[in-house]
Amino acid sequence: MNESFSQHDFYGRGLEETVIRYIYLPFPENLDEAKVFVERANDLLRRLNHAYYDLDAPLAEDADYDRLLLKLQQVGDRWPELIQDDSPTRVIGGSVSEKFASVPHRFPMLSLLDVFSYEAIEDYVDKIRREEGDIDFLVEMKIDGLSVSLTYENGRLLRAVTRGDGVTSGEDITENILEIQSIPHILPEAVGELVVRGEVFMSQKSFESLNASLKQAGSKLFANPRNAASGTMRQLDASVVRERDLSFFAFDVQHASRRFEGDRESL
Numbered sequence: 098m099n100e101s102f103s104q105h106d107f108y109g110r111g112l113e114e115t116v117i118r119y120i121y122l123p124f125p126e127n128l129d130e131a132k133v134f135v136e137r138a139n140d141l142l143r144r145l146n147h148a149y150y151d152l153d154a155p156l157a158e159d160a161d162y163d164r165l166l167l168k169l170q171q172v173g174d175r176w177p178e179l180i181q182d183d184s185p186t187r188v189i190g191g192s193v194s195e196k197f198a199s200v201p202h203r204f205p206m207l208s209l210l211d212v213f214s215y216e217a218i219e220d221y222v223d224k225i226r227r228e229e230g231d232i233d234f235l236v237e238m239k240i241d242g243l244s245v246s247l248t249y250e251n252g253r254l255l256r257a258v259t260r261g262d263g264v265t266s267g268e269d270i271t272e273n274i275l276e277i278q279s280i281p282h283i284l285p286e287a288v289g290e291l292v293v294r295g296e297v298f299m300s301q302k303s304f305e306s307l308n309a310s311l312k313q314a315g316s317k318l319f320a321n322p323r324n325a326a327s328g329t330m331r332q333l334d335a336s337v338v339r340e341r342d343l344s345f346f347a348f349d350v351q352h353a354s355r356r357f358e359g360d361r362e363s364l
Contacts, residue, residue: 113157116141120164124172128179131172135179138169142185153328155320159241163211188262196333197268199261204292204351206246206260206267209239235360240346242298243327245274247347252287254280259330273330276338279345289354295347299326303342 119138125131142165148156166185173180180186212218226232244260246267257274261267274280277297284291299307304322311318319325329341350363357363 112141112144113161116145116157116161116165120161120168124168125175128176131176131179134172135169135176135184138165138172139185142166142169146185149324150327153319153324153331155324163213167211167213188264196331197259197270199266200256200258200269201266202246202258202261202264204246206244206263206294208263237348238346240296240298241323242296242346243323243330245270245295245297245330245345246351247274247280247293247295249284249288249291249293251289252284254282268331270330272335273332273338276335277343277345290352291350291354292352293347294349294351295345297326297330297343297345298322299329299341299343307341 119134119141122134125134142162145155145157145162148154149162169184170186173184173186182188210221212221222234246258246260247254248256248258254271254275256269257271258267259270274297275282299322301322304319304325307325308318319328325341326343329338329343332338350357350360353363
């Protein structure tokens, strides 16, 4: 067996250092090496998912997480028999907090597909055009925050739910969502039913101001704006949300009782 895949140092290193090491390990040469890599990559990614999604306290850089996940996917493509249904490559990392009521998802809130090169984007565009013909693409910003689904009935905001596990259920955070000024409580044009997915986020300016206040108070600082937004939305006291200047960016209409002529009109 390649010495790089021996057991001796996996748990003795810091987690972030171990993640980087496993990113740059040589690709497994055989099934035995692949088994060791998959087992340890699964463990690393599950720990990172728990810290990132549930504790709002990331233990590694996002780019390093993405690279390790990509490598696990590549190993799984070579040895698909090693990838189980609960693999981090097949499930979303978050879970539903017991602090909030659990709400079943009517529509899945799945992860977006990552790409790491222009060639991957070109391959995707070519694939879509082979399947759909010469179509136009709508390009949006990717904002890193807390993914939520907003349900409107007859133009009024009824419920807001986090992604949770992305498939079965999320957390009911309606009371906190109502404190974000950029989210309308009543739509200017009433729609019988409208379900919108978007990101609750914190601007860099608001993030720096919040951390300055926390530092002055001797409180724990947030690692980045994404975790500040997510941690704020999981507060049981809605007045905290009101004070922290959060914003919302809608990027998908999950369901609507009226017909739109395309993504551009719906958004």
